[in-house]
Amino acid sequence: MNEERLFSTRNRWTVVSVAAIGGLLLLALLIGFVWVPYNQNGRQIAGLWDAICRAAGAPGGGTAASEGGSRIASSDVIVIPRMIAADNVSVGRGATLALRCTMCHGARGMSEANTPNLAGQDAESIYKQLRDLQSGHRGSEIMAPHARNLSDQDMRDLATYYAYLPRQTPPPTLVEQLKAPRLVQIGAPMRNVAPCASCHGGSDRKTATPLLDGEPEAYIRAQLIAFANGSRHNDIGGQMRNVARQMTPEEIDLVARYYAQR
Numbered sequence: 268m269n270e271e272r273l274f275s276t277r278n279r280w281t282v283v284s285v286a287a288i289g290g291l292l293l294l295a296l297l298i299g300f301v302w303v304p305y306n307q308n309g310r311q312i313a314g315l316w317d318a319i320c321r322a323a324g325a326p327g328g329g330t331a332a333s334e335g336g337s338r339i340a341s342s343d344v345i346v347i348p349r350m351i352a353a354d355n356v357s358v359g360r361g362a363t364l365a366l367r368c369t370m371c372h373g374a375r376g377m378s379e380a381n382t383p384n385l386a387g388q389d390a391e392s393i394y395k396q397l398r399d400l401q402s403g404h405r406g407s408e409i410m411a412p413h414a415r416n417l418s419d420q421d422m423r424d425l426a427t428y429y430a431y432l433p434r435q436t437p438p439p440t441l442v443e444q445l446k447a448p449r450l451v452q453i454g455a456p457m458r459n460v461a462p463c464a465s466c467h468g469g470s471d472r473k474t475a476t477p478l479l480d481g482e483p484e485a486y487i488r489a490q491l492i493a494f495a496n497g498s499r500h501n502d503i504g505g506q507m508r509n510v511a512r513q514m515t516p517e518e519i520d521l522v523a524r525y526y527a528q529r
């Protein structure tokens with residue numbers, strides 16, 4: 268009898284406490300999902316729904332808004348480790364497809380001009396770049412037309428083939444004599460720049476991050492300048508733009524020369 272009355276709507280205390288808890292819950296939700304996301308520094312919130320999505324950790328409709336204020340997403344490739352499955356059939360198909368690339372990238376993926384070398388390049392990186400060049404996330408008047416008609420499987424096969432080719436690098440003894448610039452090994456902590464070697468190989472490798480060793484000096488320099496001024500913006504999360512913007516022209520020259528000689 269007693270219990271029935273306790274949980275009945277006729278019991279004033281039950282009504283008051285349920286209403287109070289409900290009110291607190293609503294207030295907490297409003298603070299957590301609306302007020303906090305709206306008042307985060309440096310965040311552009313596209314609307315109520317976007318704010319709620321961000322608070323819940325789900326990329327809402329306005330994800331691109333957070334990237335340097337630009338509305339263009341940097342890439343539509345979702346980078347996952349080992350997204351390219353290598354096998355002999357793929358290498359064979361890739362070799363045939365690569366015949367149309369030789370005039371710029373060299374007969375065995377080593378170019379004599381200032382075109383990037385593809386031999387021995389990371390397969391995930393080649394695949395991601397081709398996807399970006401095809402979708403327009405990475406612009407290149409020279410290269411984009413050659414990516415346009417490739418199917419997804421073509422891009423995977425080309426990536427497998429080029430990754431399989433050996434890269435001609437100078438003998439290890441010569442590489443050891445090269446003194447790595449500070450920026451490569453230590454970075455610049457005061458400017459929030461992580462060491463290049465922590466992503467590009469040397470001390471660690473990150474997925475779909477290109478190897479720079481032996482790339483043409485002019486190409487490395489051009490890419491760093493393009494990242495710095497934002498004309499290249501297909502790096503997910505702006506990770507390369509943030510580095511390049513912090514570099515002086517002298518540092519760009521120094522690291523480009525260093526990596527080209529490796």
Ligand code: HEC
Nearest residue numbers: 365367368370371382383393396397407409410413425477
């Ligand atoms: C007419 C010359 C030309 C042809 C043909 C060509 N490329 Fe390229 N490729 C370039 C240039 C130039 C760049 C550098 C673009 C830039 O400066 O951003 C490039 C960049 C690339 C990149 C990005 C490399 C990196 O490290 O970021 C990949 C991958 C690539 N090409 C693959 C291919 C494949 C595969 C083919 C054949 C289907 C091909 N290319 C045909 C000129 C060419």
Ligand code: HEC
Nearest residue numbers: 450461462463466476477487490491501502506507510522
């Ligand atoms: C936090 C990781 C990270 C750090 C640190 C970093 N990079 Fe990168 N870098 C990347 C990624 C990821 C890409 C590929 C971006 C893309 O997807 O197009 C890239 C691309 C590049 C490219 C273009 C290569 C190509 O073939 O397309 C150059 C050049 C480069 N980085 C130079 C440097 C130098 C020099 C430093 C040190 C001063 C550095 N990076 C530090 C992650 C990093």
